[in-house]
Amino acid sequence: MANPALVARQKFRNGAIYFLLSLWIAFSIFTFIWILYTSFKSNKELYAGVWSLPKMIHIENYEKAWNVVNLKRYFLNSVLITIVSIFFLTFICTPAAYVLSRFKFRFSDFLNNLFIIGMGIPYQLLLIPLYKMFLGFRLNDSLIGLGIVYIALSIPFTTYLMSGFIRSLPSELEDSAMVDGCSELGTFWRIMFPLAQPGIVTAAIFNFIFLWNEYLLALVFIMREQKRTISLGLYSIQSAMLFTADWVGLFAAVVIVMLPTVLLYVILSEKVMAGITLGAVKG
Amino acid sequence: MLKRKRILILLIPALVLYLGLFIFPAIQALWVSLHKWTGFTADMEFVGLANFAELFRDETYWMSMLTTLKVIFIGGAGIFLLAFLFTFFLSSGIKGKKIYRAIIFYPNVVAPIALATFWSFLYNPRFGLINGLLRLVGLESWTRTWTGPDLVFWAVMVALVWTYVGFYMVILLSGTEKIPADYYDVARIAGANRVQIFFRVIIPLIWDVLVIAVVLWIIMSIKLFEFLFAFSGGVAAPRPLWTNAVYMFMLTFGRRVAIYRIGYGTTVAITMVILVVIFSGIARLAMRREKVEF
Numbered sequence: 001m002a003n004p005a006l007v008a009r010q011k012f013r014n015g016a017i018y019f020l021l022s023l024w025i026a027f028s029i030f031t032f033i034w035i036l037y038t039s040f041k042s043n044k045e046l047y048a049g050v051w052s053l054p055k056m057i058h059i060e061n062y063e064k065a066w067n068v069v070n071l072k073r074y075f076l077n078s079v080l081i082t083i084v085s086i087f088f089l090t091f092i093c094t095p096a097a098y099v100l101s102r103f104k105f106r107f108s109d110f111l112n113n114l115f116i117i118g119m120g121i122p123y124q125l126l127l128i129p130l131y132k133m134f135l136g137f138r139l140n141d142s143l144i145g146l147g148i149v150y151i152a153l154s155i156p157f158t159t160y161l162m163s164g165f166i167r168s169l170p171s172e173l174e175d176s177a178m179v180d181g182c183s184e185l186g187t188f189w190r191i192m193f194p195l196a197q198p199g200i201v202t203a204a205i206f207n208f209i210f211l212w213n214e215y216l217l218a219l220v221f222i223m224r225e226q227k228r229t230i231s232l233g234l235y236s237i238q239s240a241m242l243f244t245a246d247w248v249g250l251f252a253a254v255v256i257v258m259l260p261t262v263l264l265y266v267i268l269s270e271k272v273m274a275g276i277t278l279g280a281v282k283g
Numbered sequence: 284m285l286k287r288k289r290i291l292i293l294l295i296p297a298l299v300l301y302l303g304l305f306i307f308p309a310i311q312a313l314w315v316s317l318h319k320w321t322g323f324t325a326d327m328e329f330v331g332l333a334n335f336a337e338l339f340r341d342e343t344y345w346m347s348m349l350t351t352l353k354v355i356f357i358g359g360a361g362i363f364l365l366a367f368l369f370t371f372f373l374s375s376g377i378k379g380k381k382i383y384r385a386i387i388f389y390p391n392v393v394a395p396i397a398l399a400t401f402w403s404f405l406y407n408p409r410f411g412l413i414n415g416l417l418r419l420v421g422l423e424s425w426t427r428t429w430t431g432p433d434l435v436f437w438a439v440m441v442a443l444v445w446t447y448v449g450f451y452m453v454i455l456l457s458g459t460e461k462i463p464a465d466y467y468d469v470a471r472i473a474g475a476n477r478v479q480i481f482f483r484v485i486i487p488l489i490w491d492v493l494v495i496a497v498v499l500w501i502i503m504s505i506k507l508f509e510f511l512f513a514f515s516g517g518v519a520a521p522r523p524l525w526t527n528a529v530y531m532f533m534l535t536f537g538r539r540v541a542i543y544r545i546g547y548g549t550t551v552a553i554t555m556v557i558l559v560v561i562f563s564g565i566a567r568l569a570m571r572r573e574k575v576e577f
Binding site: 010013014017018020021024025027028029031032034035046047049050051091092093095096098099100103105111114115118119120121122123124125126127128129130131132133135148149151152153155156159183184185188209212213215216219220230231234235238247250251254257258261262264265269270272273276277280 | 289291294297298300301303304305306307308309311315323365369381383385386387388389390391392393394395397400404410411412415416453454457458460476477492495496499502505506508509513528531535545552556559560563
């Protein structure tokens with residue numbers, strides 16, 4: 001460290017990285033703030049200056065997005081399908097993860113790998129066979145059908161995350177419960193399931209973010225306007241822009257789409273980070 | 284033994300759904316790829332490997348393959364370079380690490396369609412933010428049609444890197460967090476500077492996490508769809524954005540006229556799976572080294 005040229009060079013390098021990082025963060029914050037304040041402008045103001053702040057709060061942009069272009073309907077569809085899917089995923093994947101991570105049986109390694117493989121398969125492979133199957137069940141173009149697809153396709157990830165979480169828990173409590181004569185199923189529901197709550201919450205957050213933002217599957221499975229999820233709805237508004245040129249209304253819709261996941265993230269970002277750590281580091 | 288078997292009941296719902304609605308359709312896709320199939324209500328005509336043979340003659344397919352590779356390698360290079368830089372900086376004990384991390388990660392929680400909407404406005408040639416800024420500072424001549432055919436790929440790449448760098452940075456950072464603090468102290472006492480510590484201590488110790496991150500990027504980039512599709516025009520998405528994933532959609536569901544190429548589209552999807560297997564295999568092999576335990 002004695003060499004002053006070396007020190008200077010290192011300082012410069014650190015300064016450069018720091019500058020880049022600050023710029024990056026400033027831009028990221030800016031994207032959110034810009035979308036937010038633009039959604040309160042009028043189109044006239046927007047065309048006059050894309051960078052300027054609104055002079056008046058045009059709350060009617062939101063009214064229009066919510067009611068006139070029917071974002072309300074898409075929003076409720078997405079709330080419904082997301083919540084119901086997460087509910088089922090919790091009760092389907094937590095037990096499976098418990099068995100896969102705690103018990104050794106003849107096919108346990110094979111099954112563990114089978115679930116992991118699912119995370120590497122692009123959904124595109126499944127689109128055609130699934131669509132054909134759901135057409136046969138008359139479950140295409142319905143929120144129930146899409147919900148079933150969401151649940152099935154989220155099983156590998158949810159099971160994997162829950163397995164990682166359950167492995168990180170000590171097994172003494174289960175052991176002593178079984179010694180006390182608690183059945184294995186009873187041990188799961190009374191001991192393991194409550195203990196797994198933090199993992200369940202983490203999985204629920206991730207699934208909420210995935211499913212709320214999901215687009216490809218909804219695009220394939222949903223046709224009718226009134227069945228659209230929020231991403232489909234937003235995209236249809238964006239497409240209609242060619243004719244309406246109502247940018248501020250579009251950005252009001254963007255805010256409505258962003259808000260649930262961003263709010264969740266602001267409140268629970270530590271959980272999100274912990275979940276990624278759990279998945280990537282311990283997995 | 285009976286008791287042990289009873290526990291397997293807990294596995295059944297997940298297994299049945301997964302086998303029935305994931306593994307079974309995945310295998311069925313192989314069967315579909317051997318057929319000519321023009322619509323879901325039409326009959327499938329068995330054509331053997333003709334769809335696979337067609338791939339070799341299909342220029343659009345190879346263009347889409349090239350674009351996919353560009354996304355994997357160029358996008359990946361940008362993402363990992365920046366993720367490393369940010370990890371280097373944030374793991375060096377600066378104040379506010381958590382808040383920086385949270386802000387860089389934030390685009391990952393936002394709907395890709397919403398992000399695509401914002402970015403397409405940013406790039407809008409007539410009144411977009413970039414051209415607007417350039418005009419404002421008197422650089423009128425620098426304004427471009429950012430979403431024109433020659434630039435659109437790069438425009439999307441920038442948006443993509445901005446969106447996903449946070450995810451990979453968080454993974455790498457989480458690797459650094461499990462390194463015991465005294466490792467740094469020992470390296471520092473031995474006279475290592477921060478750059479040396481980063482390359483000689485941190486990277487070897489987070490190697491297994493790095494491999495996972497690379498494999499995740501390979502999977503994510505190959506199936507990437509929303510961003511490219513929504514960026515400009517949906518079914519009218521410009522050709523430079525057609526990856527295998529977009530081409531697959533265009534062949535099957537994305538048709539404006541209802542003459543589908545379902546069998547052939549599924550064949551394209553199968554090659555995407557092959558791509559995932561090959562590249563994640565290569566990444567694992569190339570990056571294999573002895574596991575460091577600590």
